[in-house]
Amino acid sequence: MAGSGFIGEEIRVESPDVIYTDTEILSYYNYHDSHIRGNVVTPTMERLVFKTQRQLPKTGLLLVGWGGNNGTTLTAGILANKLNVTWNTKEGLNHPNYLGSICKSVTMRVGIDDRFMPVYAPLNNVVPLLNPNDLEIWGWDISSVNMGDAMRRAKVLDWDLQRQLYSNLKEMLPWPSVYIPEWIAANQSDRADNCLKGTKKEMLNALRQNIKDYKNSRRLDKVVIVWTANTEKFALIKPGVNDTADNLLRAIENNSPDISPSTLFAVASILESCTYINGSPQNTFVPGCIELSERYHVLIAGDDFKSGQTKIKSVLSDFLINSGLKLQSVVSYNHLGNNDGKNLSAPETFRSKEISKSGVIDDVVRANRLMYKSNESPDHCVVIKYVPYVGDSKRAMDEYISEIFMGGRNTISMHNTCEDSLLAAPIILDLVILAELCTRIQVKRDKDEEFTKMHPVMSLLSFLLKSPQVPPGSPVVHMLFPQRYAITLLKSPQVPPGSPVVHMLFPQRYAITNFFKALIGLPPENFMMLEHKVPSLRMCKTVNA
Numbered sequence: 001m002a003g004s005g006f007i008g009e010e011i012r013v014e015s016p017d018v019i020y021t022d023t024e025i026l027s028y029y030n031y032h033d034s035h036i037r038g039n040v041v042t043p044t045m046e047r048l049v050f051k052t053q054r055q056l057p058k059t060g061l062l063l064v065g066w067g068g069n070n071g072t073t074l075t076a077g078i079l080a081n082k083l084n085v086t087w088n089t090k091e092g093l094n095h096p097n098y099l100g101s102i103c104k105s106v107t108m109r110v111g112i113d114d115r116f117m118p119v120y121a122p123l124n125n126v127v128p129l130l131n132p133n134d135l136e137i138w139g140w141d142i143s144s145v146n147m148g149d150a151m152r153r154a155k156v157l158d159w160d161l162q163r164q165l166y167s168n169l170k171e172m173l174p175w176p177s178v179y180i181p182e183w184i185a186a187n188q189s190d191r192a193d194n195c196l197k198g199t200k201k202e203m204l205n206a207l208r209q210n211i212k213d214y215k216n217s218r219r220l221d222k223v224v225i226v227w228t229a230n231t232e233k234f235a236l237i238k239p240g241v242n243d244t245a246d247n248l249l250r251a252i253e254n255n256s257p258d259i260s261p262s263t264l265f266a267v268a269s270i271l272e273s274c275t276y277i278n279g280s281p282q283n284t285f286v287p288g289c290i291e292l293s294e295r296y297h298v299l300i301a302g303d304d305f306k307s308g309q310t311k312i313k314s315v316l317s318d319f320l321i322n323s324g325l326k327l328q329s330v331v332s333y334n335h336l337g338n339n340d341g342k343n344l345s346a347p348e349t350f351r352s353k354e355i356s357k358s359g360v361i362d363d364v365v366r367a368n369r370l371m372y373k374s375n376e377s378p379d380h381c382v383v384i385k386y387v388p389y390v391g392d393s394k395r396a397m398d399e400y401i402s403e404i405f406m407g408g409r410n411t412i413s414m415h416n417t418c419e420d421s422l423l424a425a426p427i428i429l430d431l432v433i434l435a436e437l438c439t440r441i442q443v444k445r446d447k448d449e450e451f452t453k454m455h456p457v458m459s460l461l462s463f464l465l466k467s468p469q470v471p472p473g474s475p476v477v478h479m480l481f482p483q484r485y486a487i488t489l490l491k492s493p494q495v496p497p498g499s500p501v502v503h504m505l506f507p508q509r510y511a512i513t514n515f516f517k518a519l520i521g522l523p524p525e526n527f528m529m530l531e532h533k534v535p536s537l538r539m540c541k542t543v544n545a
């Protein structure tokens with residue numbers, strides 16, 4: 001509708017720099033930045049070509065930890081949307097939705113209309129994105145409970161909704177999985193009745209067979225695998241064991257005790273050319289695993305979904321420090337009563353989460369040498385307590401203290417009831433949708449002959465993941481980590497070698513929407529709105545020839 005400020009259908013860019021064919025979108029994009037040497041700043045421009053496949057593949061989603069709170073909530077939520085199941089609560093009739101998903105519930109500014117007013121569009125009208133309703137979902141769990149009873153066990157969704165979905169879900173039985181007790185809390189053993197037997201090599205082959213059979217039986221073009229199983233302890237990085245791809249494969253052949261279940265799943269995914277996303281904070285992607293992903297050019301993403309308390313922290317710390325208020329103390333406490341909280345009540349698994357939740361302020365502090373000396377950072381404390389009574393309804397309490405003008409202090413305290421799985425499920429969806437998009441994109445410099453795929457460790461996902469940036473004094477296992485790969489859409493962002501890890505939420509979000517604009521040849525969001533600041537611009541504004 002003209003002048004509505006919203007585009008409700010697929011965007012079509014008219015430009016000599018954007019070519020639409022039946023199968024792909026070609027976009028010639030001028031990538032501008034500045035190069036710094038000393039105090040000399042030189043603007044740079046690289047002409048790139050993006051090629052995006054338009055056809056949406058038939059995609060499967062395999063969840064490790066399928067029977068957990070996140071896995072069952074995501075599966076039930078997609079089914080409710082697919083079947084358009086409505087349900088009653090004391091507030092009245094509820095309809096299924098995808099709130100919390102940026103791919104399904106967020107718009108982005110595309111440009112301005114004839115009145116110089118902003119116009120917005122849903123992300124899936126900018127470039128073709130998977131429809132979650134079309135995902136074929138299955139998975140593994142060490143618990144044999146069917147998805148209907150697992151949904152009941154999770155106690156996340158309203159009863160009237162559970163009641164209507166139960167008959168479909170109870171037919172879904174998780175495949176047996178890799179259970180090695182020492183990698184997660186001992187208190188998880190009481191649910192481990194669905195476990196593979198044999199050596200690590202035999203279990204690897206079983207996982208690969210599961211993937212192959214599922215792909216063939218559902219006639220899938222692609223499969224994305226997400227670890228939403230319990231948080232593991234950190235794996236030690238051991239030269240000759242998991243420091244290179246060949247050593248990692250050999251260690252599996254030798255049934256090494258140093259290879260975690262999550263790394264075994266990652267290796268199986270990579271060898272079956274399936275994107276693998278680690279939704280938990282442990283260092284699944286040991287250097288050998290990352291090298292394997294590069295060798296086979298399979299996308300990997302990790303670590304640790306960024307769902308509630310940490311997401312707020314990444315916004316607040318950015319707001320405070322980038323307002324010139326010197327953040328000096330951050331205390332993040334939360335208690336929760338779900339099985340995740342039960343697993344995190346063990347010191348080693350908690351340590352994985354503590355590091356992941358602690359790293360989110362590192363980059364915003366490091367970026368400000370005016371207020372913080374090179375070795376200076378705010379006090380930062382993370383506390384998680386297991387309180388069964390609150391279930392999945394995590395209670396987060398945070399306090400931020402900043403130094404302000406002339407010796408003043410500012411204290412922000414907040415209470416945040418995060419329904420952990422209702423916040424995490426749409427984030428898993430976004431990770432899958434964006435990761436699948438990345439597999440359809442190729443890029444080259446205009447002057448190069450050949451297109452290449454995106455780097456296997458994609459930092460595009462930064463908005464949805466926590467940051468495991470290892471704070472000083474963290475386990476040496478991280479310190480030895482030769483290259484930080486932080487896909488920063490999780491708490492623990494992984495970026496390609498030598499890339500900076502961005503935790504600040506808004507730069508991360510605009511990394512996504514500016515990337516979408518680049519795929520269709522549109523300039524990045526610059527927020528300048530000069531048409532409203534430079535009157536002469538309103539006279540001579542012309543479409544970019």
Ligand SMILES: NC(=O)c1ccc[n+]([C@@H]2O[C@H](COP(=O)([O-])OP(=O)(O)OC[C@H]3O[C@@H](n4cnc5c(N)ncnc54)[C@H](O)[C@@H]3O)[C@@H](O)[C@H]2O)c1
Pocket residue numbers: 064065066067068069070071140141142143177178179180184191227228229230231232261279280281304305306307308338339340343419420421423424
């Ligand atoms: N808001 C959130 O819920 C949130 C945010 C960030 C990260 N996470 C992480 O996501 C993961 C899942 O969270 P959840 O609330 O669903 O936990 P959950 O305990 O309810 O589910 C985990 C499931 O994994 C299964 N499992 C454990 N080890 C397994 C293995 N080796 N193979 C297959 N299945 C295995 C368990 O039986 C359980 O069903 C946790 O690691 C959690 O830290 C959750």
Ligand SMILES: O=P([O-])([O-])O[C@@H]1[C@@H](O)[C@H](O)[C@@H](O)[C@H](O)[C@@H]1O
Pocket residue numbers: 305306307308309310311334336340341344353357384394418420466
């Ligand atoms: O809300 P958030 O900070 O993104 O992260 C959450 C933690 O607060 C919670 O303690 C933990 O159990 C969840 O797995 C998740 O990691």
